[in-house]
Amino acid sequence: MTVPRIVVKWGGSLQENxxxxxxxxxxxxxxxxxxxxxxxxxxxxETVAELGLPRRTLTSPDGMVTRYTDAPTLSALMMAMRGRTQPRIVSELAARGVTAVGLSGMDGGLVRTERKAAVRAVFGESVRVVRDNLAGRIVGVDTRVLDALHACGMLPVVCPPGMTSGGQPTNVDADRMACAIAAAWRADRLLLFTDTPGVLADREDPGSTIASLSREDARSLLPELSGGMRMKVAAAVEALGGGAQAVQVCDGRVHAPVAAALRGSGTLIGKAVTAQ
Structure with a gap:
């Protein structure tokens, strides 16, 4: 019998749950x-503030907002995720008997990237080219390290950054990383946990959750979305095109969030699937 494959995107805003x-x-x-x-x-x-670094973002001409990652900020990002977030998740899982292994996208050549040498960003009324941003575009995922860990009875816990062919770490959005891994690994389900009930028809109305979207409908909806939700849905569209079977944007704040998602809560993007 085929063992279901699930990728869980554990959002950084969901510490309390x-x-x-x-x-x-x-x-x-x-x-x-x-x-x-x-x-x-x-x-x-928190790490950026403790180090006295500015918290800066870049807004692309089409409205996508990303973290401005110069060299000091990239170092802070790696310190925070590998030194704070990841150990906390691994500890939570270990306390429940799960043998978890923390990785970054750099480890084992898991997430290969190309650095975006120049990006266009909006500053006030003008658009400028930024050249010191150490952000990357995901160009490949090698899932062998994931399969090797599973073969040993271990559960991989992965975070950015990724790495170029020349060995340079580059920041990538964690939602995009989750989607790229789900696509390459041909996951049966990708659960994108967030702090909303799902994709909302009206962002001011938590009760307006859209139950399901085709890949084409999700792509058409993108111009109406903003912030992190726009990034999630854009990444979901990419994941479905690359090999993931279904993507679910779901509420990570509820009781038993994974079980609720597998029963159909949130917004299912892609083909209809049955609960695993």
Missing amino acids: GGAIADDIAALWREHRIVVVHGGSRDID
Whole structure:
């Protein structure tokens, strides 16, 4: 029997409900192959502030907002995710009997990137070219290290950054990393946990969750979305085009969030699937 493959994107804003997410993963991991991918926005912001660095963002001409990652900020980002966020997640899982292994996209050549040598960003009324941003574009994922860990009965916990062919670390969005891994690994389900009930028809109305979207509908909806949700849906569209079977944008704040998602909560993007 084929073992279901699930990628769980554990959002950095969901620290308070980490125990509930870990409980669900612990209940599932022996019958499923699970990869956890996480960001760490809150820990990164705290680390950046402690180091006295400015918190800066870039807004692309089409409205995507990303972290401005110069060399000091990239170092702070790696310190925060590998030194704060990831150990906390691994500890939560270990306390529930899950043998978890923390990785970055650099380890084992897992996430290969190309550095964006120049990016266009909006500054006031003008658009300028930024050349010192150490952001990357994901160009490949080698899933062998994930399969090797699963073969040993271990659960991978992965975070940015990725790495270029020349060995340079580059920052990549954690949602995009989760989607790229899900696509390359041909996951049955990618769960993108967030702090909303799902994709909302009206961003001011939490009760307006869209139950399901085709890939084409999700692509058409992108201009109406903003902030992190726009990034999530854009990444979901890419994941479905690359090999993931279904993507679900779901609420990570609820009781038993993984179980609720597998029962159909949130917004399912892609083909209809049955609960795993």
